[in-house]
Amino acid sequence: MSSYVLIESRDPFESRDTQFVVETAAELKRRGNDVKVFLVQNGVLAARKNARNSHLPRLAEEGVTLLADDFSLRERGIQTGELFSDITESSIDALVDLLVGENTKVIWH
Amino acid sequence: MSEKTLTLALMDPPYESANSTTAFRIISSALKKGIHVNVFAYEGAVNLAMKDQSPHPNPVKGTTVEEEDHPTTKNFISSLVEIGKDSPLLNWVNCGLCVDERGAANAVEGVRRGGPADFLKMALESTNTLVIPTR
Numbered sequence: 001m002s003s004y005v006l007i008e009s010r011d012p013f014e015s016r017d018t019q020f021v022v023e024t025a026a027e028l029k030r031r032g033n034d035v036k037v038f039l040v041q042n043g044v045l046a047a048r049k050n051a052r053n054s055h056l057p058r059l060a061e062e063g064v065t066l067l068a069d070d071f072s073l074r075e076r077g078i079q080t081g082e083l084f085s086d087i088t089e090s091s092i093d094a095l096v097d098l099l100v101g102e103n104t105k106v107i108w109h
Numbered sequence: 110m111s112e113k114t115l116t117l118a119l120m121d122p123p124y125e126s127a128n129s130t131t132a133f134r135i136i137s138s139a140l141k142k143g144i145h146v147n148v149f150a151y152e153g154a155v156n157l158a159m160k161d162q163s164p165h166p167n168p169v170k171g172t173t174v175e176e177e178d179h180p181t182t183k184n185f186i187s188s189l190v191e192i193g194k195d196s197p198l199l200n201w202v203n204c205g206l207c208v209d210e211r212g213a214a215n216a217v218e219g220v221r222r223g224g225p226a227d228f229l230k231m232a233l234e235s236t237n238t239l240v241i242p243t244r
Contacts, residue, residue, distance in 0.1 A: 009128065010244075041127040071134070092134045093142070099135075100113045100144060100236045108241050 003034040003104040007095070010109060011042035012055055018046075021109050022055045026062040036065040038095055039087070044072045049084040060086035067094070114145040116235040118228060120243045122153025123182040128241050129157060133185050135239070140192045140199060147235060148201045149228040150220075152243070155203040157182040158216040183217050190219030202227045 006025050012018040021037060029035045037059060039047055046054040047068050056066055067090035068083065080089050099106055117136065121128045132148075139146050150157060164179035166172055186201065193199025202223035208214050214222075232238040 007239075009131070040131055092131075092138045096115070096135060096138045096142060096144065099115055099239060100139075104237060106237060106239050108239060 001033055003098075003101060004028050004036070005095075005098050005104060005106045006035070006037045007106065007108045008037055008039050008043035009041040012046045014042070018043075018055055018109075022059060024107070025059055025064045029062050029064050034065075035063075036067060036098065038067045038069065038090065038098070040069040040072050040095075042072075042076075044068050044076060044078060047073070047084055047087050048078060048082050050082075051084075054084065056084055056087065060084075069095070112145065113236040114147065114234065115139050116147040116149070116228075116231040116238040118149045118151060118238070118240040119154035119157070120152045120241065123157050123159075123162070125153070126243070128243075129154075129182060132241055133182075133189065136189050136199065137192070140189065140197050143197050144236075145197045146193060146199050147231040148199070149204070149223070149231060150201065150207075151204045151228075152207050153211070155207045155213050155216075156211060158186045158201065158203060158220040159183060159213045160215045160217050186220065187217045190217070194219070200231070202231075 006021050008021050010018050025035050025037050046056050060066060066087045068087050070089050070091050117132060119132050136146050160183055162181045162183045164174050164181060166174050167177050189199055201220045203220055205222045205224055
């Protein structure tokens, strides 16, 4: 089993190519890998629990771990209590720990 | 505990994308954790370290250079070079051909010229490699 970290920086309401992350993360998870999606920059805009048509609930249903960068959330006025319940607020420090973890592959999108 | 090294490839030019800010945050965090960092700046990212950058006033608001306290990417890099001057080490390489194309040879101290072969070596010798591409 490998660990995958997919860093999503894009706003899903601006570009439909965020579907790439959904399909890639879900398929990697189905194949038995540990998969985390780290939302950063405009990638956090789908993290609000009242966001319509967010792609994130599907990822949670697939068992993908969802993390959101605290700095990016605050920049965009998103508070912890506004987050979709399956998203954990995280940090760049935590991302760096993931990046140097054993047998970890990382993709920036 | 064995030493760890993180390599980043950057491509965005300064003042264009939040990618640069996030990259600086990752580099800073890694260095503060004692992780060595390699950076290969490619394409427009070679301008991040260009020494000729200067802060500016804001004529719309009527504020001075000092009041604006405008951050420059060259200053961010100089600060990171200072943190990573020994151990952990920050090894920042600008793509030489990209530098020549852009006339961006005047870089801040701690930034050296190299090529894609440096990036390959960095990646092979690192714990992990993160490529942050332009869109």
